[in-house]
Amino acid sequence: MRYLLYVSIFLLLFSCASPYKKLEKTVGDLSCVQQFRPVFTTAMYNAQVDVVGNHISGILLLKTMPDSSIRLVFSAKTGLKFFDFGFTRDSGFKVYYILRQMDKQPFITALRKDFELILLEHTAADKGYLLTGPGLHYYAFPQEKGVNYYITDPACHQLIRIEKSSRRKVIVEAIMEQYSNGLPDTIGISHKNFNFTIALKRLENNAAR
Amino acid sequence: MSKVIWLFSFVFIVIAGKAQYTGYKPLADAGSFKEQFARASLQTNSIKSDFVQEKNLSLLSEKMISKGKFWFKKEALLRMEYIEPFQYLMIINNSNVLIRDGQKENRVNTKSSKLFRQINDIMVDCVKGSALANPDFTVRVFDGKQAFLVELSPVAKNVKEYFRTILVTVDKKDYTANSIEMNEQSGDNTVIHFINKELNVNIPDALFAIR
Numbered sequence: 560m561r562y563l564l565y566v567s568i569f570l571l572l573f574s575c576a577s578p579y580k581k582l583e584k585t586v587g588d589l590s591c592v593q594q595f596r597p598v599f600t601t602a603m604y605n606a607q608v609d610v611v612g613n614h615i616s617g618i619l620l621l622k623t624m625p626d627s628s629i630r631l632v633f634s635a636k637t638g639l640k641f642f643d644f645g646f647t648r649d650s651g652f653k654v655y656y657i658l659r660q661m662d663k664q665p666f667i668t669a670l671r672k673d674f675e676l677i678l679l680e681h682t683a684a685d686k687g688y689l690l691t692g693p694g695l696h697y698y699a700f701p702q703e704k705g706v707n708y709y710i711t712d713p714a715c716h717q718l719i720r721i722e723k724s725s726r727r728k729v730i731v732e733a734i735m736e737q738y739s740n741g742l743p744d745t746i747g748i749s750h751k752n753f754n755f756t757i758a759l760k761r762l763e764n765n766a767a768r
Numbered sequence: 769m770s771k772v773i774w775l776f777s778f779v780f781i782v783i784a785g786k787a788q789y790t791g792y793k794p795l796a797d798a799g800s801f802k803e804q805f806a807r808a809s810l811q812t813n814s815i816k817s818d819f820v821q822e823k824n825l826s827l828l829s830e831k832m833i834s835k836g837k838f839w840f841k842k843e844a845l846l847r848m849e850y851i852e853p854f855q856y857l858m859i860i861n862n863s864n865v866l867i868r869d870g871q872k873e874n875r876v877n878t879k880s881s882k883l884f885r886q887i888n889d890i891m892v893d894c895v896k897g898s899a900l901a902n903p904d905f906t907v908r909v910f911d912g913k914q915a916f917l918v919e920l921s922p923v924a925k926n927v928k929e930y931f932r933t934i935l936v937t938v939d940k941k942d943y944t945a946n947s948i949e950m951n952e953q954s955g956d957n958t959v960i961h962f963i964n965k966e967l968n969v970n971i972p973d974a975l976f977a978i979r
């Protein structure tokens with residue numbers, strides 16, 4: 560029985576160990592991840608959002624404004640606007656509009672952090688560091704809470720995945736794949752601590768360009 | 769929340785109560801219009817049409833255009849199939865609604881939700897021509913050169929929260945809807961233009977089947 564207790568404690572400690580603990584800190588050019596920052600004047604994505612048993616689909620429009628801030632508008636396919644968020648270059652965030660039923664602070668905060676992750680906000684090279692592991696480079700950028708990791712191949716040519724991590728575990732995993740003209744064709748965001756996923760597939764934008 | 773989300777996935781929202789509309793003047797004899805409208809509606813058993821949907825984001829000066837096909841059959845069968853730039857299907861079969869989005873399907877019985885039923889009625893009424901009698905709205909009619917403009921302002925609080933007005937342009941030739949403009953409280957609007965309309969063509973019931 561006593562051994563069982565020891566084993567349990569050991570397993571608990573082991574399972575709580577940071578997945579980044581075995582990585583080695585090294586020197587490298589942190590600005591290389593900036594090539595994965597989505598670049599657009601306007602972009603439109605088919606969006607599927609699943610949040611704790613609810614499915615929401617719609618169109619996500621991203622637009623770079625003249626002051627270089629980014630607006631992100633999510634609407635139903637039949638037209639009704641769900642929300643309209645703004646991200647400024649100085650890390651500011653503004654809710655321009657959100658439907659009353661969605662106006663819940665935890666939901667807004669989760670969306671804000673998720674989109675900051677894929678827009679490569681808070682990735683100043685002087686605030687980050689580089690870790691290396693087997694066949695992968697982890698470009699790490701400490702946040703107010705936790706760390707955002709942009710994980711690439713050793714040559715920093717390909718973005719393998721993105722992770723938002725607490726001290727002990729990955730809490731959000733994201734992918735951005737099949738870049739074309741500075742924009743990923745596919746974006747996926749998956750929360751590990753609760754059932755919340757966002758899947759984006761780029762649409763040919765036939766809006767006014 | 770689930771019901772609300774699905775409602776928003778097919779709801780069309782409305783606009784600002786303008787006092788005047790360019791090219792239109794208040795109709796002096798609304799009674800005559802209603803009479804002719806009702807008579808024409810009686811003669812329209814089905815409508816087949818293409819549509820172009822224009823979503824206008826007022827603050828961003830952006831438009832999102834989508835296109836698809838539309839079928840309506842009396843009394844309350846409606847199918848809207850978005851074809852580009854995405855695929856999305858909505859079928860209304862009396863009190864049942866089916867939404868197919870990619871691999872996902874959702875079925876709703878509007879009897880279980882007052883707001884769902886109201887939205888359902890709005891959509892069918894706008895097409896069928898019975899919107900003038902819908903008690904959920906106050907109605908004003910304006911006269912233009914080639915079309916009438918019907919302004920629907922929501923009365924019910926739960927509808928008013930999302931819809932400011934719905935503007936339906938009605939073709940003077942056949943009294944069918946040329947466009948439906950839905951104006952949101954946020955200032956954005958969505959306009960659906962019906963083109964290549966065919967009236968009273970044979971449309972199989974299978975198109976509206978919700979299995």
